[in-house]
Amino acid sequence: MSNAKAYSTDAATSPLAPASIPRRETGPKDVHIQILFCGVCHTDLHISRNEWGGTTYPCVPGHEIVGRVIKTGAEVKHFKEGDLAAVGCMVDSCRCCENCRDGFEQFCESGTIFTYNAPDKHLGGMTYGGYSDHVVVDEAFVLRVPGNLDLAACAPLLCAGITTYSPLRHHKVGKGQKVGIVGLGGLGHMGVKFAHAFGAHVVVLTTSPGKAEDALRLGADEVVISTSPDEMKKHANSFHFILDTVSAPHDINAFFALLKRDGTLTQVGVPAQPLPVQVFSLLHNRRSFSGSLIGGIRETQEMLDFCGEHSITSDIELIPIQKINEAYERLLKSDVKYRFVIDMATLQ
């Protein structure tokens, strides 16, 4: 066992503060990674503050991890000391249930082991995430980072990237389709980049008029201010697919009304309260409402390789870890362009 430096919180109402946490010895199949950068996902805030229930304290968030391999176990095949490596939202699963075998470890029937706030079968207690200086992870859950991209800007691909790539791929978003991305935050801005790269006509639906110019630069073809009923009305019944990334309560029915016949709205944002669904808004145009949770390991690697080939990274604001509590407050004000990433060199 080793001790890692980390930032942790002890209660829903406490700020994150420096802490020391245990990491297991590097087992035969393990990769020991020095964490260089970790993205800040809105999920980190939801879980730190127990907004969904189920948080166990102390809690060390962080599931957008990139770094360098400092040690490998004897049976590790695909990584060696000095390689770049990444870890996303999961660190283990049963690997034998139907979902695991099909590459959907995020739906493991025995319970996915998430990167933080999940039972740790090695040390007991709970898993601790990436707001720390190193981590030990089974090779099967470690990803390869394309060498041609800025490393810090790759970190958000591990959650914001895969969470938007996966549903856009599953719903076969591409040329000839009008696709809406609701909310231009960490997830949303990656959704815009992917939908644009897949050839769709991309419309950003935002509550922040000040983000319109950025939306177009990121790859959107049009911007709609979603708080304006007149602007929304112009797009009624016209979208093939809408991806909703909003983290707070909002009127989802206003977005259903934008879907054309057989259109789908996929929800990836997870407000702490249930979203009221007006059934009539689904009946008209035979609309579908679905969800999506991150993506499996195989698809996450596919997404990273796609990003390498198409030079896609996240637009980030690099912060020292001492600014993490301030970053959370700014997240709540939708004041991030478009993902905070922690420079772990500042964790001394």
Ligand code: NAP
């Ligand atoms: P984020 O960077 O804070 O972005 C959320 C965006 O939602 C904001 O930028 C804002 O966009 C919009 N928004 C915020 N408050 C709003 C309000 N009151 N009304 C309307 N729009 C509002 O968050 P994120 O990291 O992208 O995460 C978004 C959500 O996805 C979170 O709930 C997170 O937990 C969840 N998530 C889910 C998965 C999954 O697997 N399904 C994975 C990761 C994260 P505008 O300023 O453009 O309006």
Ligand code: ZN
């Ligand atoms: Zn996340």
Ligand code: ZN
């Ligand atoms: Zn399983």
